[in-house]
Amino acid sequence: MSIKSEKQFEVIIEKLDQLLEENKQLKTLLAQKDDELSLQKEQIEFLTQKLYGSKKETLKDDPNQGNLFNDRLFSEPEQTGDQSDEDEVIITTERRRKKRKGLKDQQLSSLPTVDHIHELESCTCPTCKEAMKEISTQLIRQEVKFIPARVENHRHFQKTYACANCEKSGTRTPFAKSEIPRLPLNNTVASASSIAETMYQKFEQKVPGYRQEAFWNLLGYPIPRHTIANWHIKTSQYYFEALVAVMRQELLNQKVLHADETTFKVLNDKDRQKSYMWLFSTGKYSERAIHIYKLGPSRSGSVPRDFLEEYTGYLHSDGFSGYNNLPGMTMIACLAHIRRKFYDARLVLSNNLAERGIKSLVMGRKNWLFSKSFEGAHAAATILSLVETAKSNGLHPRKYLDYLLTYLPNRQNTPLEAYLPWNPKVQVECR
Template sequence: MSATEQVKILEKRICELELENKRLHDSVEYLTKKLFGRSSEKTSSLSLGQMSLFDEAETTTDPLAPEPTLKEVDDYRRKKFKGQRKELLKDIPRVKRLCTLVKEDRFCEACNTPLVPVGEEFIRTEIEFIPAQVRVIDYYRETFECRTCRKKGQPYMEKSPMPYPVVQHSMASPSTVAWVMHQKFVNALPLYRQEKEWKTLSVNLSRATMANWIIAASRDWLAPLVDLMHQKILQGKYLHADETTVQVLNEEGRKNTTDSYMWVYATGQHCKHPIRIFEYQPGRSGKYPQKFLKGFKGYLHTDAYSGYKKIPGIIRCLCWTHLRRNFVDALPKDIHSPEATLPSQGISFCNKLFEIEKTLENLSSEQRKSERLKQEKPVLDAFWAWIDSTRGKVLPKSKLSEAFIYALNHKEEFMNYLKDGNCSISNNLAENSIRPFTIGRKNWLFSGSPKGASASAAVYSIIESAKANGLNPYKYLNFIFKELPGVQFGQHPEFLEDYLPWSPEVQEACK
């Protein structure tokens, strides 16, 4: 081998090592940002020159303009308006507290003449906190007798009806079980901390007892409603789906450290009756959504997870928020460096689509579809043309290269939302629905058993569906536990319709 050939081989090797070093450097920056940086994906700090592909107004802004003065900054602060406090407190009961002189002091210090009130002066408004109260209710059943029949030797007696218990053979009441669920699944307060709270109220209520209440009440009263809502979402045409990990103990044949999954399925943004259903499963295989969505034919909004491909008869709409996130991850540490130009351009394309979407929210389905083809299709065409012309300039295996590959591999699914005006450009609806679960998971860490995980899924389904329908979750849970026990919905399933979150009676009682 000649010296010239050896030099070429060494130069090639040096170039490869430099590229590898660059990729490793970018990976370290990315992981450091994920570990210690802000989780927000806002791009307001990007330079105007990089973010102004479509907005001409931005390009005319002078990047060398002086910083705003203190007075100018103050003008951006939130202003108080007249009657703001009254508006904030309008739904809270009011009590008038008059501060007056005691009778012994109602005399004139100059001439000892008794003083008489001549007017009142308003001073201030306060919010008073009234701690929770606990009381014991002892139920007695009254018995009635017909004295006439008794005299005739035909005794007739009748007992008064009793409310059905929410949990058999326990001291649980509808309000107690609803509050325990509300504290854990809405306020993310673990049962061991609730146990301490109950002790401050002089009630020795163990976490094991509360866990049993949740499992029993979910199984008997919440699960039938969730099953009915499951039937209804399969009849729709637009769904969102997402999944996240959950640690479940005592799963048969599995280690306690093995990841299980909580899946969420949500009706579309423009659906008349919003539904959110959570389902616990021991894995992430595509067979689980395939089984859950059996019979569904329509548009399914998801991320690019391949497991959803197993669902037959659907049209997948992928999430542009996920695609945008890939470009955000590709931004270097110094977002004003030349290396930030290409990721910023990708972000700008996505931002433009989301800006247009905001203007179309109140349109009809057909109008929204028409406007998307008119306003967004040119942006999409420019985006794909930009990727085709740019990907050859991108370092292989880099974060930006991964973003390009991710987009191109799923181009058809990213474009599918244009087919129907009721489709969404993102899967944010499902992500927002599952977020309360992920927040709660940080506090209670794991489920003690598969039964507990299934009960949690039922409770989250009811709570998130209640929120989506404008209900107070605690009031809705209390309503279910108070009214549903004793209803013969086993023989008459149609009775459950009256307890769904959009029924008129529920809407009136649980706002």
């Protein structure tokens, strides 16, 4: 082989080595890309499942897996002897739940009833022209009539009395005046029923102030939204806060409690973006059904620590760290969030009781958006505590608020315990 051929051969070998090295590097790079692509596919599948997949903890039926509890297998009679070759005919009947009889009549019986008797315009017999006699009256139908709300101007006059005999004898004449029940607020035309209606609309029906303003305008007596807010704040400060304080003492006497919290925006709070509304409720099997909302400046554990103070029972929560390290309490985790063992029959599976209670506030928050001031936020917590506690004790919230605003302004020596939702008289008046 010539020298030129040897050099060409070496160049070819060197070029081949370079190509082999490049091929090796490309294979390594391709393997890395395949790994990255596989990881991205897994992430896409995971996120797709999180967004659009089933959220319930249910298992799909596997046709290849037998059923441990096969009802049909155990319900069929044991076959003995020779069996017929004829095809078995199975007749399946659908069992339908019977409609509960008398439910409509039961519901209608609780309503005020007005009877309409429809008479003939002429009771003359078309054949002989003599007067016909009534032989029966038959109920043809019942209908529920809606009576729209209305406002009335109720004027209260006070009579003054003087002794005519003393006046004749020249003696100093004594005067006596009839008593007039006090209004919840001075220097206003708002009655107990008017204020109770605004509270019912906001905290039960979740109607914000501007829509209430339009509602009262349609009724013929415009009430500005800021006036409604002032009514709520003042009545809460004058009457309701003391009543909720008594409810809190009763709540702390229970052995099992629930707690939850959610964000709540206060518009005039310039220092922080959001505050928190906390809910503390008695347990499912507690003697008293109580729900108390409390506005907190943050999500710090100091809020439940200050509210619960020396409470020494069980506390259900969702596992939020703010409930940890509360002295004297036994923390109970929520089965809806994690799994746990059970040691006391009074402890329920989950914290759903508080979750449902806080949902009432969340639904209202979507409509109200915020409270303008801390006073308004505290009033919202106080009134919502009374509304939810009244409902849990079988009371109509509007009737209960009306009852409180009627009797609390005129209360003298009656203890506040007489106005709690479970009091027998309150139960009779406010259902």
